[in-house]
Amino acid sequence: MTRYEAVIGLEIHVQIKTDTKAFCRCNGDYNAPxxxxxxxxxxxxxxxxxxxxxxxxxxxxxxxLALGARVNLVSTFDRKNYFYPDMPKNYQITQxxxxxxxxxxxxxxxxxxxxxAIGIERIHMEEDTARSAHMGERTLLNxxxxxxxxxxxxxxxxxRSGEEAAQYFKKIYDIAVKYLGICRxxxxxxxxxxxxxxxxxxxxxxxxxxxxxVKNVNSFAFIAKAIDHEIERxxxxxxxxxxxxxxTRLWNPKLKRTETMRxxxxxxxxxxFNEPDLGPLRITAEFVEELRKTLPELPDAKRxxxxxxxxxxxxxxxxxxxxxxxxxxxxxxxSNTLQPSEYPIVSSLVTGEILKYExxxxxxTVPQRIPPQHTASLAHLIHTGRVTWPQAKELFAMMRETGxxxxxxxxxxxxxxxxxxxxxxxxxxxxxxDHPAETEKYLGGRENLLGFFVGQAMxxxxxxxxxxxxxxxxxxxxxxxxx
Ligand SMILES: [Zn+2]
Numbered sequence: 008m009t010r011y012e013a014v015i016g017l018e019i020h021v022q023i024k025t026d027t028k029a030f031c032r033c034n035g036d037y038n039a040p041x042x043x044x045x046x047x048x049x050x051x052x053x054x055x056x057x058x059x060x061x062x063x064x065x066x067x068x069x070x071x072l073a074l075g076a077r078v079n080l081v082s083t084f085d086r087k088n089y090f091y092p093d094m095p096k097n098y099q100i101t102q103x104x105x106x107x108x109x110x111x112x113x114x115x116x117x118x119x120x121x122x123x124a125i126g127i128e129r130i131h132m133e134e135d136t137a138r139s140a141h142m143g144e145r146t147l148l149n150x151x152x153x154x155x156x157x158x159x160x161x162x163x164x165x166x167r168s169g170e171e172a173a174q175y176f177k178k179i180y181d182i183a184v185k186y187l188g189i190c191r192x193x194x195x196x197x198x199x200x201x202x203x204x205x206x207x208x209x210x211x212x213x214x215x216x217x218x219x220x221v222k223n224v225n226s227f228a229f230i231a232k233a234i235d236h237e238i239e240r241x242x243x244x245x246x247x248x249x250x251x252x253x254x255t256r257l258w259n260p261k262l263k264r265t266e267t268m269r270x271x272x273x274x275x276x277x278x279x280f281n282e283p284d285l286g287p288l289r290i291t292a293e294f295v296e297e298l299r300k301t302l303p304e305l306p307d308a309k310r311x312x313x314x315x316x317x318x319x320x321x322x323x324x325x326x327x328x329x330x331x332x333x334x335x336x337x338x339x340x341x342s343n344t345l346q347p348s349e350y351p352i353v354s355s356l357v358t359g360e361i362l363k364y365e366x367x368x369x370x371x372t373v374p375q376r377i378p379p380q381h382t383a384s385l386a387h388l389i390h391t392g393r394v395t396w397p398q399a400k401e402l403f404a405m406m407r408e409t410g411x412x413x414x415x416x417x418x419x420x421x422x423x424x425x426x427x428x429x430x431x432x433x434x435x436x437x438x439x440x441d442h443p444a445e446t447e448k449y450l451g452g453r454e455n456l457l458g459f460f461v462g463q464a465m466x467x468x469x470x471x472x473x474x475x476x477x478x479x480x481x482x483x484x485x486x487x488x489x490x
Pocket of ligand 1: 032046048050
């Protein structure tokens with residue numbers, strides 16, 4: 008039986024958050040009441056002239072740099088001609104002949120755990136269409152979205168599975184939404200839209216066979232499923248002696264399968280030509296370098312850097328996926344005289360305590376309310392044994408409420424004075440003495456009862472004892488009874 012591999016390329020549309028639309032000064036808030044933000048340019052009145060938004064250009068260049076692409080100092084705006092009610096001027100302004108960005112790359116981790124570079128063929132600027140709503144026989148059009156800036160990122164057909172495609176899509180989302188903040192990231196409102204081109208070929212072949220396009224796989228929950236399903240469908244078809252037809256398909260999440268939307272007959276002829284009302288876009292190398300300086304540390308670099316902190320993979324993923332939380336962690340480790348051995352304690356405090364109360368999606372105000380240095384102080388108090396973990400949890404709650412440094416709270420509150428070894432030993436002895444039946448069972452081999460004794464003893468110490476120390480004392484006390 009032939010073994011097949013999938014050949015997948017993604018086209019991702021990212022709606023760019025700017026104050027105005029791409030080619031007119033209309034407000035970019037598409038959620039305003041229908042047709043509130045429209046003008047002769049974005050509704051295609053004859054004779055209206057487009058004027059390119061500077062902010063759109065800056066954000067497009069920044070995005071190209073973040074995707075490791077070459078920024079073309081001269082790019083063209085071109086007309087894609089087609090007739091559809093959501094585009095009343097009968098063409099869309101896009102970049103066809105020379106896009107703003109070429110040949111970028113992003114890393115994905117394959118099923119074998121090895122990182123691979125996925126090539127990005129082109130990154131181009133264009134405008135969004137109006138939103139249409141079909142009501143029975145009638146179609147309603149809302150032009151608030153018409154002319155909003157869009158960036159399309161077209162990958163090379165380098166992806167091999169639904170899982171890789173999902174990772175790649177997620178990474179573009181993270182960069183645009185969380186790292187650069189150039190897109191609102193609301194998937195339900197279509198801020199990011201993804202179409203997948205999929206074909207199959209025998210393993211070892213380099214042929215590019217007939218592909219299908221699966222439209223609108225816009226959700227992290229089903230992108231991998233939709234693509235893997237389409238791969239299996241094509242393999243089954245070819246194995247049965249059939250041939251894949253060039254068509255556009257849609258994912259049906261209810262039936263968990265892709266379905267034909269329309270057959271593609273020949274090539275669409277969009278009669279592209281240069282947009283005569285705009286002329287080429289020229290930018291300087293200095294302009295690009297200025298923007299490069301404003302780039303934040305990006306996900307791949309952040310992941311490499313976090314490797315040195317001795318934290319687990321789950322925590323690393325969280326810090327990469329939520330850069331504000333990650334920066335908080337890094338700032339906390341940097342803000343004090345902490346030793347590297349204390350970093351995992353900081354990490355546990357961030358993921359275990361702070362995120363118990365705070366929303367990782369809206370973390371902006373946390374550093375002001377709970378300064379990273381305070382979290383570092385708390386980690387240091389734990390590391391040096393001056394407070395126990397149960398005390399630390401209580402201390403954290405107070406710190407969060409009052410905004411005070413935990414060092415100060417501990418100094419002024421007798422409840423946080425950890426009890427000494429003598430007192431710990433006395434409590435351990437008392438608890439063992441109070442439970443003769445359990446002691447007998449323990450000595451008879453039920454060693455898992457140790458947890459019961461330690462739990463009782465910690466309760467009696469009101470959390471002011473060090474659990475490791477208490478466990479050691481209880482064990483010693485029990486062993487002494489053996490003799
Ligand atoms: Zn307008």
